Amino acid sequence: MSLTLRYMTLHDVAQVAAIDRLAFDLPWSERSYAYEVMESTYSYMVVLEAANEAAPVGWRRWLAPLNGRVQTHRIVGYGGLWNIMSEAHISTIAVHPDYRGRGWGEILLAGMVRRSLALNAGYVALEVRVSNTRAQNLYRKYEFETISVKAKYYRNNNEDAYDMRLTLTPGAKLRFQERFAALRSAHPFTDTYTTHEPPRQHVSERKD
Numbered sequence: 014m015s016l017t018l019r020y021m022t023l024h025d026v027a028q029v030a031a032i033d034r035l036a037f038d039l040p041w042s043e044r045s046y047a048y049e050v051m052e053s054t055y056s057y058m059v060v061l062e063a064a065n066e067a068a069p070v071g072w073r074r075w076l077a078p079l080n081g082r083v084q085t086h087r088i089v090g091y092g093g094l095w096n097i098m099s100e101a102h103i104s105t106i107a108v109h110p111d112y113r114g115r116g117w118g119e120i121l122l123a124g125m126v127r128r129s130l131a132l133n134a135g136y137v138a139l140e141v142r143v144s145n146t147r148a149q150n151l152y153r154k155y156e157f158e159t160i161s162v163k164a165k166y167y168r169n170n171n172e173d174a175y176d177m178r179l180t181l182t183p184g185a186k187l188r189f190q191e192r193f194a195a196l197r198s199a200h201p202f203t204d205t206y207t208t209h210e211p212p213r214q215h216v217s218e219r220k221d
């Protein structure tokens with residue numbers, strides 16, 4: 014299986030929204046994702062895509078190339094980053110339940126931190142449910158610290174949120190780059206998200 018970290022496109026939105034419904038009590042709509050991808054000028058939406066090679070079965074055998082292998086692609090996780098002034102804000106992150114615990118959530122988080130560095134953000138902020146210790150462990154692994162509690166932040170059950178922050182000091186940047194390199198050698202993945210600017214076709218297509 015090969016992994017690619019890349020910008021989310023409109024074609025990904027249905028798969029992303031399906032994972033979102035499995036991951037959260039208050040999922041975003043497909044329309045919200047489409048807005049983030051096509052309209053928002055401060056969003057940097059990311060997906061992690063897994064490609065599998067398999068021998069085709071049934072009629073697909075006749076469509077397969079001569080070597081007889083076909084590739085299937087699937088979105089296994091996604092994230093959302095907003096960049097406003099010097100703040101980068103992780104708006105969402107999730108891995109499909111079938112693929113959790115493999116280091117793939119970490120790839121998404123590390124990818125968004127690396128994109129924040131490329132954007133010259135001073136810090137990365139996020140909110141997380143106080144009950145969500147799994148996600149908090151991931152954030153703490155990347156040196157996020159709790160800076161305050163937002164009371165009754167989640168409207169479905171009035172749960173509090175931890176306001177967490179990673180301040181991108183020179184030392185933190187250095188430690189992050191080492192961690193990113195180690196992650197990349199443990200889980201090799203193709204990365205066009207942290208190395209390229211977003212396509213932003215919608216912006217250049219605007220007539221106003």
Ligand SMILES: CC(C)(COP(=O)(O)OP(=O)(O)OC[C@H]1O[C@@H](n2cnc3c(N)ncnc32)[C@H](O)[C@@H]1OP(=O)(O)O)[C@@H](O)C(=O)NCCC(=O)NCCS
Pocket residue numbers: 036037105106107108109112113114115116117118119120140141142145146147148150151154
């Ligand atoms: C949070 C989430 C994205 C983590 O993704 P994942 O692929 O399962 O996590 P990874 O395998 O990359 O693990 C990375 C780190 O997360 C933490 N973690 C992951 N699974 C954990 C578990 N079951 N218990 C405790 N900590 C866990 C650990 O710190 C782990 O690092 P380690 O392997 O060195 O111990 C995923 O669980 C998810 O989609 N949850 C539902 C959506 C959600 O809660 N999003 C966060 C909203 S703020």
